[in-house]
Amino acid sequence: MLRIPCPFCGTRDHSEFSYGGDASVEYPALEAPAEAWLEAVFQRDNIDGVQLETWQHLHGCRMWIVVERDTRTHEIHSVRPAHQGLASALAQSADPVSES
Amino acid sequence: MTATRLAKGGYIDRDQLVNFTWDGRTLYGHAGDSLASALLASNQQVLGRSFKYHRPRGLMSAGVEESGALVTIGRDDHRDANVRATTQELYAGLVAQGQNAWPSVRFDVGSINNLFGRFLAAGFYYKTFMGLPPFEWGSGTGMWMRYEKIIRKAAGMGTASRSPDPDHYEHAHGYCDLLVVGSGPAGRSAALTAAKTGLDVILVEQEGILGGDTLAQPQAADNLAEQIKALKDVGVRIMVRTTAFGLYDGGVAGLLERVTDHLAEPPTWMPRQRCWTLRARYTVLATGALERHVAFGNNDRPGIMTANAARVYLNRFAVRAGENIVIATNNDSAYAGAFELAQAGASVQILDARKSIPDAIRAQAADAHAALRTGAAPLMAHGAKGITALDIAEQQAANWREAGKTDCDLLLVSGGWSPVVNLLSHRGVKPVWDADLACFVPGQTNEPLSMAGSAAGVWNDNACLLSGQAAAERAVTHLGGAQGSTATPAPGGWQGAITPLYEVSVPGRQLKSFVDPQHDVTTEDVRLAHREGYVSVEHLKRYTTLGMAADQGKMGNIIGLALMAEALGKEIPQVGTTTFRPPYTPVSLGALKGRNVGNHFRALRRTPLHEWNLEAGGTMTMAGLWHRPWYFARSGETIGDAYVREAQTTRRTVGLCDVTSLGKIAIQGPDSTELLNRIYSNPFAKLPIGKARYGIMLRDDGFVMDDGTTWHLSESEYFMTTTTAHAGKVMAFLEELLQTRWTDLRVHVTSVSEQWAGVAVAGPKSRQVLESCVENAAAVSDANLPFMGVLETTLKGKVPCRIARISFSGERAFEVYVPSDFGPDIMDALWESARSMNGCLYGLEALGALRIEKGHVTGAELDGRVTIEDAGLGRMASDKKPYIGSALRKRPDMARDNRPRLVGIFPRDRREIFNAGSLLCAPGHIEGYGEGWITAVTHSPALGHWIGLGFISGGHSQWQDKAVVCADPIRKGNTAVEIVSPHMFDPDGERMYG
Numbered sequence A: 001m002l003r004i005p006c007p008f009c010g011t012r013d014h015s016e017f018s019y020g021g022d023a024s025v026e027y028p029a030l031e032a033p034a035e036a037w038l039e040a041v042f043q044r045d046n047i048d049g050v051q052l053e054t055w056q057h058l059h060g061c062r063m064w065i066v067v068e069r070d071t072r073t074h075e076i077h078s079v080r081p082a083h084q085g086l087a088s089a090l091a092q093s094a095d096p097v098s099e100s
Numbered sequence B: 001m002t003a004t005r006l007a008k009g010g011y012i013d014r015d016q017l018v019n020f021t022w023d024g025r026t027l028y029g030h031a032g033d034s035l036a037s038a039l040l041a042s043n044q045q046v047l048g049r050s051f052k053y054h055r056p057r058g059l060m061s062a063g064v065e066e067s068g069a070l071v072t073i074g075r076d077d078h079r080d081a082n083v084r085a086t087t088q089e090l091y092a093g094l095v096a097q098g099q100n101a102w103p104s105v106r107f108d109v110g111s112i113n114n115l116f117g118r119f120l121a122a123g124f125y126y127k128t129f130m131g132l133p134p135f136e137w138g139s140g141t142g143m144w145m146r147y148e149k150i151i152r153k154a155a156g157m158g159t160a161s162r163s164p165d166p167d168h169y170e171h172a173h174g175y176c177d178l179l180v181v182g183s184g185p186a187g188r189s190a191a192l193t194a195a196k197t198g199l200d201v202i203l204v205e206q207e208g209i210l211g212g213d214t215l216a217q218p219q220a221a222d223n224l225a226e227q228i229k230a231l232k233d234v235g236v237r238i239m240v241r242t243t244a245f246g247l248y249d250g251g252v253a254g255l256l257e258r259v260t261d262h263l264a265e266p267p268t269w270m271p272r273q274r275c276w277t278l279r280a281r282y283t284v285l286a287t288g289a290l291e292r293h294v295a296f297g298n299n300d301r302p303g304i305m306t307a308n309a310a311r312v313y314l315n316r317f318a319v320r321a322g323e324n325i326v327i328a329t330n331n332d333s334a335y336a337g338a339f340e341l342a343q344a345g346a347s348v349q350i351l352d353a354r355k356s357i358p359d360a361i362r363a364q365a366a367d368a369h370a371a372l373r374t375g376a377a378p379l380m381a382h383g384a385k386g387i388t389a390l391d392i393a394e395q396q397a398a399n400w401r402e403a404g405k406t407d408c409d410l411l412l413v414s415g416g417w418s419p420v421v422n423l424l425s426h427r428g429v430k431p432v433w434d435a436d437l438a439c440f441v442p443g444q445t446n447e448p449l450s451m452a453g454s455a456a457g458v459w460n461d462n463a464c465l466l467s468g469q470a471a472a473e474r475a476v477t478h479l480g481g482a483q484g485s486t487a488t489p490a491p492g493g494w495q496g497a498i499t500p501l502y503e504v505s506v507p508g509r510q511l512k513s514f515v516d517p518q519h520d521v522t523t524e525d526v527r528l529a530h531r532e533g534y535v536s537v538e539h540l541k542r543y544t545t546l547g548m549a550a551d552q553g554k555m556g557n558i559i560g561l562a563l564m565a566e567a568l569g570k571e572i573p574q575v576g577t578t579t580f581r582p583p584y585t586p587v588s589l590g591a592l593k594g595r596n597v598g599n600h601f602r603a604l605r606r607t608p609l610h611e612w613n614l615e616a617g618g619t620m621t622m623a624g625l626w627h628r629p630w631y632f633a634r635s636g637e638t639i640g641d642a643y644v645r646e647a648q649t650t651r652r653t654v655g656l657c658d659v660t661s662l663g664k665i666a667i668q669g670p671d672s673t674e675l676l677n678r679i680y681s682n683p684f685a686k687l688p689i690g691k692a693r694y695g696i697m698l699r700d701d702g703f704v705m706d707d708g709t710t711w712h713l714s715e716s717e718y719f720m721t722t723t724t725a726h727a728g729k730v731m732a733f734l735e736e737l738l739q740t741r742w743t744d745l746r747v748h749v750t751s752v753s754e755q756w757a758g759v760a761v762a763g764p765k766s767r768q769v770l771e772s773c774v775e776n777a778a779a780v781s782d783a784n785l786p787f788m789g790v791l792e793t794t795l796k797g798k799v800p801c802r803i804a805r806i807s808f809s810g811e812r813a814f815e816v817y818v819p820s821d822f823g824p825d826i827m828d829a830l831w832e833s834a835r836s837m838n839g840c841l842y843g844l845e846a847l848g849a850l851r852i853e854k855g856h857v858t859g860a861e862l863d864g865r866v867t868i869e870d871a872g873l874g875r876m877a878s879d880k881k882p883y884i885g886s887a888l889r890k891r892p893d894m895a896r897d898n899r900p901r902l903v904g905i906f907p908r909d910r911r912e913i914f915n916a917g918s919l920l921c922a923p924g925h926i927e928g929y930g931e932g933w934i935t936a937v938t939h940s941p942a943l944g945h946w947i948g949l950g951f952i953s954g955g956h957s958q959w960q961d962k963a964v965v966c967a968d969p970i971r972k973g974n975t976a977v978e979i980v981s982p983h984m985f986d987p988d989g990e991r992m993y994g
């Protein structure tokens, strides 16, 4: 079982979360051509090492987060809110909830 | 073997006599006994029969590694097979039975297998029964099918009850700063050291009492009770009868707590076992070490056990296991026991495989008045059902040679010790071979985890204390406390070096020497595997099944490795070790399932109208996690009668249906319209306030995700409904979009599925029903609430409600939502009105019939492989705006003309029935996947015959007026059908709009 430090709730069992996908994908604009969407939706690396992935704290605060996880060891290196604005607000706040 | 219960000593209560039954005979032990010690004290020697050869087996150990005394505990449905007698605590009335033997373990007909042993050697099953391609169905497989039953009967362990498990189990969750596994000297000192600094410590012990290896030593030498009191005084949380069976990511440990397995009459409210998920910030494994056997002739005979086992029986249970004892060792550890057994009145001889031993050890032998032979080892045991004599071998150069025989009734073996590195192995850490200590010691890990005591290869008691202390200090430092000063003791600690000893044999003598007694794997099997080309230890394991029995190789793995290394001319570390995986000891399936059985197997969702539906005579069914009304039978009605009546009544007058389970999402904020316009494939930008629209959303890849209606309530607020099945998925997707892709949109989405109770009011008289229930009847007039109109108003009694005139049934219909708590009251009012108009309540079955008649799609059709065109809704999709899925739905394959398209299906002979799940095929081509499939069928009350929905290549236009076969080979057979438009009833929607 993974234990994921949710930036909002603290460390919780992974069973409270649901896996999203590859967090390094930049989704193209809706009007972008099919080729760009094919790249974003289907072309994925199978990373042996540290990868960025999105998870949702489904049975918790329901926030989407970006987890930096090593696929070989399951070690989690960092976690931040997927929403950039929230991530920077949290980074600036005096006492962020974080457990590593 | 003549075992004797001593008059004093041990951790047993001599005042409490405990009766139990062994193979139908009543015997007695004491409180504090294990089943094994009680059987031993009662001089029961043959306790089991071996897996393949049915050889008599007795106690080989005193712990979890036991491979001989596997018994069945309990009776009837409470029967538990393959229980190690060594780990079963004795209780009054315990019923135990020998297994794998008929009629009993003492007289077993199956032992004839022993004579045919060569037929059951390694790979026997593979060689005899595996057919080789292309003759797979030739002799091999055929023979297997013929003989499987016989072989399974002859070779096997105990049998489980066939009835449902009558016991109940629990899951529990826990947290701590430090988990200490094992309560021996190292574990106790680790727990105490850490708890003294204020850490929250849990100490788990698999046995019923604390002590670990201390229990194997004479009581006078320790102050165990005081130490345990000290642990409790500093607040260590102690869990006995609890095995840490697995270590997982993030400091999570799986614990199995045996709550009532030691009780004669467990209270019914207690679970039999508890499966704990424990999250520890740091873990110290003080799991000890297991003493190894040595392979020699008939080394599996009853009366042969590990040297430490005899010490446990003597010091913990006050049972002297024999009178005339031979101790065979290759290390120092057996000498303390020799002295203690001699003190207890036994005569002791020692065979030490080492050529030279330290003087202090020699002196210990002298104190025990034991005859000591160095450079000597056991060669072959005599005696059919228990050892009576032993052939001895003596070392000569690199070989052994026969060197006499001695009588004995108990042979104790110490082939060295293997640290229990299993839990560390669960974390992917490979153990490291220590050639000096002849064992695997723990490898390095970066996780917050330390090994302590003999689990780290530390043999000496005092060093174990320090080892535990040092591990605890590392935990304290890791958790932010002070730096410790205790140096970690190095592995080892014996006075004389161990001489590796795995097998004793002399040239030219055929011996039956067991490596893995539980699976009857012999030294010859290992060598045979090597001769047949097996060089990898993993392959060896699978070919011989070495280490694959219930003990998972605790007894035999190292011997097997050593033999393989010898055969390959390599060193043990070059051959490698197999990876230990959870569980460390067997875990019952019941404990893993906990209370998640029967009705608790998964969550159950009930609508606020649940009780109302039941009182109204509804029969419920499961729809996903939801309990929904299926049909409302009147007396004498079958389900078929009921749903046909309900559908007919709804089309004739009016019907009410609980639709609360639909997903409901509040979409609020200035950019709500923009969000909807991006996620729905059809236009939403110009939906007026007070109107609802049916929308279809696609996934990124262009396939249909879900459909539903969304109601425009005010400038910045919408009320979205989704299908019951996809409510969660749609909600999570909206959240993902807003938090990851469209972070600039000022929209908030809230799931309000639980907040609103929903009722569909459908049928020609639906408006009259509403008129009688709203405070202002004019509000629901056709002018005020036209098709797709939305209204927020109040029902009689000032109940706020939302009404939209939308239809799933194809009739003039409304969906009415009220705050959940008002659901039953409003249902009362609606039903009173509907009943007065000869209306009805309808359930899922009638709902299905009505929607199939109309060709409306649901989850059965929108299965994730369907495009919007496939569902016949392509004309709804906008070409004027981009939306989720708009780019990829234009891929060439998704625009293919011959994709399966939604169609309606009639039986050619209208009296015929056909099934959902059938394939649609062209006549004469009933093969493969056919041309399509059927997703839903119903008897159509409106049309008077069976109809269906499905998909077929090219759709209606391709198959119109052509013969099609509905193929259902397993159930019904073939039915001739015709393909029609999916809009099978009122295709122009006059009833709905009118």
Ligand SMILES: [Zn+2]
Pocket (backbone or CB within 6 Å): A006, A007, A008, A009, A010, A057, A060, A061, A062, A063
């Ligand atoms: Zn959270």
